[in-house]
Amino acid sequence: MTGSLAASNLSVRYETPHGAVHALRHVDIEAHPGEVIGIVGESGCGKSTLVTALANLLPANARIDGSISYNGVDLAKLDAHHQRLLRGDEIALVGQDPMTAFNPVLTIGDQLVDFQHHRKDLGRAQKRARIAAMLGRVGIADAERRMNSYPHELSGGMRQRVAIAAALLTDPGLLIADEPTTALDVTMEAQIIHLLRELRRDYNGIIIVVSHHLGVIAELCDRVYVMYAGEVVEGGEVDAIFHDARHPYTQALLACDPARFHEKLDRLPTIPGSLPNLTQPPSGCVYAPRCDRAFAPCVSVAPPLVKLSVSHMARCHAVTP
Amino acid sequence: MLAYAVKRIGLGLLILVLVMIAMYAAVFLVPGDPATVALGPRATPELKRLLIERMGLDQPVWWQIVEFFRNALTGNLGYDVWSNRPVSTLVLEALPNTLILGLTALTVALLIGVPLGCLSVMRRGTTADTIIGVLSVGVIAVPSFVVAIYSLLLFAVTLRWLPAIGAGEAGDIVSQAKALIMPAAAIALGWIGYIARMVRASMMEVMGEPHIRTARSFGLPEWKIVSKYALRIAIIPTISLVAVGLGSILSSAVFVEAVFARPGIGKLITDAVNTRNYPVVMGTVLIMTAIYVSITIAADLLIARLDPRVRDVFRG
Numbered sequence: 001m002t003g004s005l006a007a008s009n010l011s012v013r014y015e016t017p018h019g020a021v022h023a024l025r026h027v028d029i030e031a032h033p034g035e036v037i038g039i040v041g042e043s044g045c046g047k048s049t050l051v052t053a054l055a056n057l058l059p060a061n062a063r064i065d066g067s068i069s070y071n072g073v074d075l076a077k078l079d080a081h082h083q084r085l086l087r088g089d090e091i092a093l094v095g096q097d098p099m100t101a102f103n104p105v106l107t108i109g110d111q112l113v114d115f116q117h118h119r120k121d122l123g124r125a126q127k128r129a130r131i132a133a134m135l136g137r138v139g140i141a142d143a144e145r146r147m148n149s150y151p152h153e154l155s156g157g158m159r160q161r162v163a164i165a166a167a168l169l170t171d172p173g174l175l176i177a178d179e180p181t182t183a184l185d186v187t188m189e190a191q192i193i194h195l196l197r198e199l200r201r202d203y204n205g206i207i208i209v210v211s212h213h214l215g216v217i218a219e220l221c222d223r224v225y226v227m228y229a230g231e232v233v234e235g236g237e238v239d240a241i242f243h244d245a246r247h248p249y250t251q252a253l254l255a256c257d258p259a260r261f262h263e264k265l266d267r268l269p270t271i272p273g274s275l276p277n278l279t280q281p282p283s284g285c286v287y288a289p290r291c292d293r294a295f296a297p298c299v300s301v302a303p304p305l306v307k308l309s310v311s312h313m314a315r316c317h318a319v320t321p
Numbered sequence: 322m323l324a325y326a327v328k329r330i331g332l333g334l335l336i337l338v339l340v341m342i343a344m345y346a347a348v349f350l351v352p353g354d355p356a357t358v359a360l361g362p363r364a365t366p367e368l369k370r371l372l373i374e375r376m377g378l379d380q381p382v383w384w385q386i387v388e389f390f391r392n393a394l395t396g397n398l399g400y401d402v403w404s405n406r407p408v409s410t411l412v413l414e415a416l417p418n419t420l421i422l423g424l425t426a427l428t429v430a431l432l433i434g435v436p437l438g439c440l441s442v443m444r445r446g447t448t449a450d451t452i453i454g455v456l457s458v459g460v461i462a463v464p465s466f467v468v469a470i471y472s473l474l475l476f477a478v479t480l481r482w483l484p485a486i487g488a489g490e491a492g493d494i495v496s497q498a499k500a501l502i503m504p505a506a507a508i509a510l511g512w513i514g515y516i517a518r519m520v521r522a523s524m525m526e527v528m529g530e531p532h533i534r535t536a537r538s539f540g541l542p543e544w545k546i547v548s549k550y551a552l553r554i555a556i557i558p559t560i561s562l563v564a565v566g567l568g569s570i571l572s573s574a575v576f577v578e579a580v581f582a583r584p585g586i587g588k589l590i591t592d593a594v595n596t597r598n599y600p601v602v603m604g605t606v607l608i609m610t611a612i613y614v615s616i617t618i619a620a621d622l623l624i625a626r627l628d629p630r631v632r633d634v635f636r637g
C-alpha cells in the first residue's frame with residue numbers, strides 16, 4: 001500500500017526535570033509515493049526527533065502536537081496498539097548504527113523471520129525464502145549461509161545491507177533511513193548509497209533519508225528539507241537547495257561542505273556561534289543570533305514562510321520571492 | 322568450545338585439590354589432635370593410639386593427602402570412625418535428598434523469579450513494579466531458617482496440612498512431595514526475590530540497547546521483545562548468580578535440613594562435625610565441592626552456548 005505523508009504544524013517536546021525541551025516546532029513537511037525526501041541539518045537540529053515521530057518511536061516523555069497524516073490516518077492520534085501494527089508493516093526504519101542494530105544472540109535469519117510477523121499468510125519456510133531472495137537483492141553473496149550467521153560475524157557494511165533488506169521485506173509504504181551511512185567508512189558509504197539508488201528504481205513508496213552529510217542527500221533525494229534548531233528553515237527540490245539556496249543558514253551550511261571546495265584551505269570554514277537553548281526557544285528567528293544578515297525584526301518577530309516557487313520555500317525575513 | 326571445556330574442567334580439578342589441602346590444613350591447625358577431641362579427655366592412651374592409627378593420623382600430612390586422593394580415585398572416601406561404614410555409601414544415601422531439595426528450590430525460584438523480573442520491566446514505574454520490588458527485597462532479607470521455623474509452626478503445628486519432619490515415606494511419591502514443600506519453599510523464597518531483582522536490573526539495561534529499538538521499529542509485540550530479544554541476554558548474569566548461589570543454597574540446606582530433621586548432606590555434615598567424624602567431613606566436603614565446581618563449569622558452558630560472542634572468544 002502506498003499513500004502520501006504530510007506532517008503539519010508538528011511540534012514535539014521532551015518533558016525533563018529541567019523543563020520542557022522543544023525539540024521540534026511547527027514543522028510542515030510532505031512526501032508523495034515514489035519520492036525520496038532528504039532531511040539535513042547539524043547534530044541536535046531535530047532530524048532524528050522528526051523521523052522518530054514519523055515512526056511512532058518517541059520515548060515516553062515526549063509530547064506531540066499537530067498532525068502526521070499518512071494515507072488519510074493521523075498517526076499522532078493513533079493509540080499505541082495501532083501504532084505498533086503500522087510499524088514493520090507500513091512504516092519501516094533503517095537505523096543509524098548497523099553495529100548495534102541487531103540482537104547479538106540471535107541469528108540474522110531468526111530475527112528477519114520475526115520482523116515479518118505481520119505476514120500471517122506466510123509460513124516459516126516461505127519467510128526464509130523471502131529473506132534469502134532479499135539478501136541476494138541487497139548484494140549479500142551466500143545468503144543461505146549468512147542467514148545462519150550472528151550479527152558480529154558480519155562487517156558493518158554487510159549489516160547495513162541486512163538492515164535495508166529487513167526493512168524492504170516488510171514492503172513498507174514509508175521507508176525511513178536515519179543516517180544510514182554515518183557509522184560506515186567512505187567506501188562502505190558509497191556502496192550503501194549505490195544500493196539505495198538502485199532500490200529506489202523499483203520501489204514506489206516514500207523514502208525519507210536523514211543525514212548531516214550534504215553529499216548523501218544530493219545523490220539520493222528528490223526534495224530536501226533543511227532543519228535548524230527544531231524548525232524547517234528551507235525546503236525545495238535538490239537542485240534549488242544546492243544551487244539556489246536562499247536561507248542564510250542553508251547558504252552557510254553549503255559554504256562549510258568540504259566537498260564543495262575547489263582548492264586546499266588552511267582552515268575549514270564554520271558557522272560561528274552555537275544552537276539556541278531549546279528549553280526557551282527564541283521568539284524571533286531561531287537562526288538570528290548566528291545570522292550575518294539579521295536585522296531588527298529577526299530577533300523579536302517569527303519569520304514568515306516565503307514561497308519562492310511551487311516547491312521551494314524558506315522561513316526568513318531577509319528572503320523575498 | 323572443546324578446548325574451552327577442557328580448560329574449565331582442568332581448572333575445576335585444581336580447585337578440588339586445593340580445597341582438600343585447605344581442609345587438611347584446617348584439621349591440623351585446630352588445637353588438640355582429632356583423636357583426643359573425638360574421644361574426650363578421659364580416654365585411655367591405648368584407645369587414643371588405636372583411633373589415631375585407624376584415622377591414619379600417625380602418617381605425615383602430605384602422605385595423608387596423597388593417600389586420600391589415591392583412594393578417592395578408586396571411589397574409596399575412607400570409613401566412618403564410629404560405624405565403620407564406607408563414607409561413599411553414607412554420602413550416596415544422603416545426596417539424593419539434598420539434591421532434590423536444592424534443585425526443587427532452585428527450579429521454583431527460577432520459575433517464579435524470572436517471570437516476576439520480566440513483569441517488573443514490562444510494567445516499569447507502575448504500582449505492580451513497586452510491589453514486586455518491595456516484596457523481593459523483603460524476602461531476600463528474611464533468612465531461610467526463619468522461614469523454615471515459622472512455616473513449620475503455621476503449616477505443620479497449627480494447620481496440620483504438611484508433615485513437620487523427615488523426607489516422607491520411602492516409595493510414596495505423594496508423601497515425599499508433601500515433605501519437600503516447606504523445606505524447598507524456605508530455601509526458594511529469598512532466591513525468588515534475588516532472581517527477580519537480578520533479572521529486572523539486567524533486563525532494564527538490555528531494554529535500552531539499540532537492537533531493542535530495532536525490534537520495536539518492526540512492531541514486534543512487547544512480550545515477545547521482553548521474552549525473546551531481551552531475556553536471552555539478560556538471563557546471562559542470572560545464570561552466573563545462580564551457579565555461584567548454589568553453594569549458598571547447599572549451605573542453607575544445612576540449616577533447613579536441621580530444622581526439618583530431613584536426612585541429607587547437610588544433616589550428615591552437621592552430625593559428623595559434632596562427633597568429630599573427620600573422614601565423613603572430608604568425604605562429604607569433597608563431594609560437595611565436586612558438585613559445586615561441576616555446576617559452575619556447566620553454567621559457564623551454558624553461557625557460552627547462549628551467547629555466540631562468548632563462544633567465539635573461546636573458539637579462537
